[in-house]
Amino acid sequence: MVRKESTTSMRLPPQHQGLEVKIPSFFRCPISLDVMRSPVSLCTGVTYDRASIQRWLDSGNTTCPATMLPLPSTDLVPNLTLRSLIAHWSTSAASCSPAAAGSVSSGAGPSPAGLVQQVASSDADPSTALRELAARLSDDDVDEFEKNALVGAGGAGETVASVLRRKGEQEISVESAEAAVRVLAAIVALDGIEDANKKRVAAGLAADAAASAASLARVLRGGSGLEARIDAARLVEFLLVNAAGEAKEAVAESSELVAELIRLVGPVDEKGILDMKAVDTGLSCLATISRSRRAARAEMVRLGAVPAAVRALHATAEPGPSAKALRILESAVGCAEGRAALCEDAEAAVPAVVGKMMKAGRDGAEAAVAVLWAVCHKYKDRRAADAAAASEGGLTRLLLLLQSGCSPAARQMALELLKIYKVNAKSCLAGYDSKTTHIMPF
Secondary structure, three states: OOOOOOOOOOOOOHHHOOOOOOOOHHHEOOOOOOEOOOEEEOOOOOEEEHHHHHHHHHOOOOEOOOOOOEOOOOOOEEOHHHHHHHHHHHHHHHHOOHHHHHHHHOOOOOOHHHHHHHHHOOOOOOHHHHHHHHHHHHOOOOOHHHHHHHHOOOOHHHHHHHHHOOOHHHOOOHHHHHHHHHHHHHHHHOOOOOHHHHHHHHHHHHOOHHHHHHHHHHHHHHOOOHHHHHHHHHHHHHHHHHOOHHHHHHHHOOHHHHHHHHHHHOOOOOOOOOOHHHHHHHHHHHHHHOOOOHHHHHHHHHOOHHHHHHHHHHHOOOHHHHHHHHHHHHHHOOOHHHHHHHHHOHHHHHHHHHHOOOOOHHHHHHHHHHHHHHHHHHOOOHHHHHHHHHOOOHHHHHHHHHOOOOOHHHHHHHHHHHHHOOOOHHHHHHHOOOOOOOOOOO
């Protein structure tokens, strides 16, 4: 049974509860029949509230609830037009009701605008206000329109970013920096936050990139837990991707920041256990930095990026982190320091690269070939060449790569790498075990 427009009280955001208003039917979620907080559309074109449709999909359903058509894709696309209409309607309805105004003014605790003002003040410790802002942004019951308004018109993004830029006598504690990182990481991660508002965060951090990098490094070094360090690393990557020119270089060439990112890729306890979420996040940052100027790459190598990437290759079976580690190594072997670091432990590094050649996607495979080609063929390091020749399945993987439609450059490098193997009929058949019966003509 489909419910039509009514004049009964609905479960609205807290500031609108108690209102009796006529609610347009298309503002309701087809599943919950409540006003949608975060409208998203399926590939069938039907719009639902994000929380309701996500529960439907998480329950194992593979059809559209309204049409019952099978879903070739479960991607949820924010319906920004409908979200704007609901926001405008909510604001108009609230402004016409004294009860709504009273509920807003009588709410416990400071308002979001008050919290932002507390953060902006340099006279007091902003930690408490920052934690309340982070809790508000992470609260699923807070409407996404409010979150966007808080970040955009409310200026929360730029204000919190400015906290990380404080230095000298105004420099904040690690606890305050961690709270600020939590707020900004929530803004960057939320699907409902508009891109323009996310870019406000990047602009705020880039205004003094060196100071921002120093604060992020402090959280990476002294954060209260692994999650805080991961949030800081995600902000580093976000800044690297969105900053340009001198700001990006300042972040990429921050030695203390790069050192902490490398440490994030390392063991998290005395037993040598790696946290794969931390490893993946750290590798993402280092892979982005590896595309910077040569000075940044050389410093990254000096601080230990090569052994960290090799360790990650041995530890992970996932294509994504493997591809990132291989891209880091590809960049590293472009300088003499990187080649020396890789060849110093060639017996462990080269087999790791060979082993991931066909397990890290096309980009990872071509990065692996580039690494091997640089150390084995172009610069002819005997240790690397011997390790490659002795690696199990190396010849097989090169042959498979040649048949996989790789780029012309990767194909040429693979052909030249084949020369390090003693290819004859017997060894070729032994290495290329395709479970096929080969009939020799002679």
